[in-house]
Amino acid sequence: MREEIIRRTEAFMRAELMKLADYKDNNRRMAEYRIEHSIRVAHIAADIARKEGFDEERAFVAGLLxxxxxxxxxxxxxDYRNHGRYGARIARPFLRELGYSKAQVEEMCYGIAxxxxxxxxxxxxxxxLALTIGDAxxxxxxxxxxxxxxxxxxEYRDLPLEEQRSFVAERTERLKQYRGFALGTETATAMWRDKLDFQLNFLERLKNQIEHAVIAEIPDGEGK
Ligand SMILES: [Fe+2]
Ligand SMILES: [Fe+2]
Incomplete structure (x- = not known):
């Protein structure tokens, strides 16, 4: 990956996304979160590209944008549902300025869209590469x-125990379905399943804590 290309893209992305701090109901931290998320997505996309053998730099740059x-x-x-399609329009002239060919730019923009x-x-x-952007x-x-x-x-902390129990049960069911989704590449699917397994393991532990917060039955026997 070329440092200059990455730095220019990062600067462009930061300047564009910091604008959202000033919009209604937003704050600076929300803009910063969006920037941090974009950088993480770029790292994940480049990781997938490296393992799958396609262009790492373009995956990173498209991830940033x-x-x-x-x-x-x-x-x-x-309108918000259109942020991918609008994003492609914003990214296109910038990516051409970076010197990528028309075909390369179109592939990156398609992934963003x-x-x-x-x-x-x-x-x-x-x-x-296009599918990797959404996957990442x-x-x-x-x-x-x-x-x-x-x-x-x-607001889990403040829910009564029974409602915590149903929250955990419903979320577990939903995430089990998500876990079954296949992403655009084998690498992405494996990464996706790893994240879902982590979420499901966490929920399983929460469920165990809920179950152990009730004395259901007292063993009646010779032990003390
Ligand atoms: Fe995102
Ligand atoms: Fe998005």
């Missing part, structure tokens, strides 16, 4: 922070 569409101040949820809902508003192919995004989204965030969003 995958959420660049967040730099727009969206009004509605529907489809990363939210698998749909682009221009023609392209589901190449391993999903792999990051189901890492350790997610285990915390899911509990935080559910």
């Amino acid at each position: 995958h959420d660049i569409g967040y730099s727009i101040d969206y009004e509605t949820k529907e 489809i990363h939210v809902d698998e749909k682009a508003d221009f023609a392209g192919e589901n190449t391993p 995004d999903n792999i990051d989204r189901f890492d350790a922070f997610r285990a915390y965030e899911a509990l935080q969003d559910a």
Whole structure:
């Protein structure tokens, strides 16, 4: 990977994504989180590319730019669903400036465009590199922070025990389904299953804690 290309892309991504700190209901930390997530996605995408034998630098650069569409101040949820497609429009001229060929740029932009809902508003192919952008995004989204965030969003700490029990049971069922999904490459699928196994193991431990927080039956026997 060429240092200058990576640094220029990082600077461009940071400048674009810091804009969202000023939008309604946002704050600086939200913009920083989006930047940190983008860098993690870039690392994951490059890791997949290296193991699968395709262009690591372009996977890294497209990963850095995958959420660049967040730099727009969206009004509605529907607009927000378009952040991949809008992101591709923002990334395209910048990627051409970096010196990539038209075909290389189109492949990266296609990956950025489809990363939210698998749909682009221009023609392209589901190449391993294009599919890796959304895969890396999903792999990051189901890492350790997610285990915390899911509990935080559910206000888990303050739920009565029975509701904690159903939260854990429902989430376990959902994540078991997710675990069965196949991603764009074998490497990504293996990484995805590893993240889901971690989440499921964590939920299993929570379930055990809930079960042991109740004295269900007292063994009646000769022991004291
Ligand atoms: Fe995204
Ligand atoms: Fe993302």
